[in-house]
Amino acid sequence: MMDGFGERSLFRRVAIIGLGVIGGSLGMALTQGRVVEEVVGFDRDPATLEVALATHTVHRIATDPVEAVRGAQVVVLATPVSLYPALLAQIGPALAPGTIVTDVGSTKRWVVETMSSQLPTGCFFVGGHPMAGSEKRGIEGADRYLLENAVYVLTPDEHTDPEALAQIEGLVMAIGARVVCLAPAEHDHVVALVSHLPHMVAVALMETLGASGEHRSMATMLAAGGFRDTTRIAAGDPRMWCDIAWTNREALLAVIDQYQASLARIAEAIRTYDPKREGEAATEAAADGALPGVGVGSGSLGEPCRGGSGSSSELSTTNKLSAVLAHARQARLAIPGRAKGVLPGIHEVIVTVADEPGIIGKIAQILGAQAINIADIEILRVREGHGGTIRLGFAHGHEADLAVDYLRDAGIIVKRI
Structure with a gap:
């Protein structure tokens, strides 16, 4: 060496x-x-x-x-x-x-x-x-x-x-x-789930849009931020993605199978949805303090969630849709704010600011004066003329806590997440 x-x-x-x-x-x-x-x-x-x-x-x-x-x-x-x-x-x-x-x-x-x-x-x-x-x-x-x-x-x-x-x-x-x-095999399974599958889903969405016939031009015009964000990665280099599919075929096909099974369950939940009966089930669940079949590890979306008392097979046809949607919401809220990859140990705060020139520089100047390093930054939402929210990431928890204190002292709306 x-x-x-x-x-x-x-x-x-x-x-x-x-x-x-x-x-x-x-x-x-x-x-x-x-x-x-x-x-x-x-x-x-x-x-x-x-x-x-x-x-x-x-x-x-x-x-x-x-x-x-x-x-x-x-x-x-x-x-x-x-x-x-x-x-x-x-x-x-x-x-x-x-x-x-x-x-x-x-x-x-x-x-x-x-x-x-x-x-x-x-x-x-x-x-x-x-x-x-x-x-x-x-x-x-x-x-x-x-x-x-x-x-x-x-x-x-x-x-x-x-x-x-x-x-x-x-x-x-x-x-x-x-x-x-x-380990190499663990890496391939994880990236198949969080990177390679999302790319193929984005490709499938664009294929679906392309096959929408007479509705295609209007759908393209009306495509909102959610659709654009979800399909953005479909613009990746085809040569590179062919290589990825070839060299990670086994893991990618396995997670595609899981995804197709989840879509099939969602489709069945939509087919059997009854608003009246589901409303009654939700009311009963609220009285018991929980939504039937939903909770940590309910498993209603498939293999990654294990444990708990509920599962998709235990859900009645009257509450499947609400259970699937609620479980997805809970799981998504548990994912840390977006950073570069799966950034470990990131500590985040959300800042709400006015839409004005130099506002990001002002935040950086306030924190820089206190030797607080911003490890990651993301603009979450902006309404022109009104303001928006910014996510700041810090390598250490005490830095995030100090950032909240100094920004609040400067009159900036900020919260720890």
């Missing part, structure tokens, strides 16, 4: 193969943050290489991947995962003993198995998946701060070299990302 070099540099040289959104963002963070002494980049698109140099994404470009990896202590694969085997066959002979190879692919079990069978002896592999992205494609979507405060999943298995893992952890933390370690 290699030691860090220079006052701040962790490695002498890191090579990045593929300078798209993630590869480019990682390159910017390493280069502009002076985390390593030299970042060498390769991309098969010459125009991308020109942009990479002009934007200080890398220190130096290479004309082929073999040239890029020569002398590198760390090699980052940031291409579509289906290209890994051919790429590894090409660069393998140029990798020096002790080289750490890592990647940024969205699936991990297939990648880990492939790398373990093809990586040259004496080299080490650490699987990685930064939970961040952009609606833009290619290096135009790269951003030095894209990975800052993002969850960066590493997927060691029983063959992973502990020191290589520690080196990559250090590199990830040096760019401001947060490390979460998962």
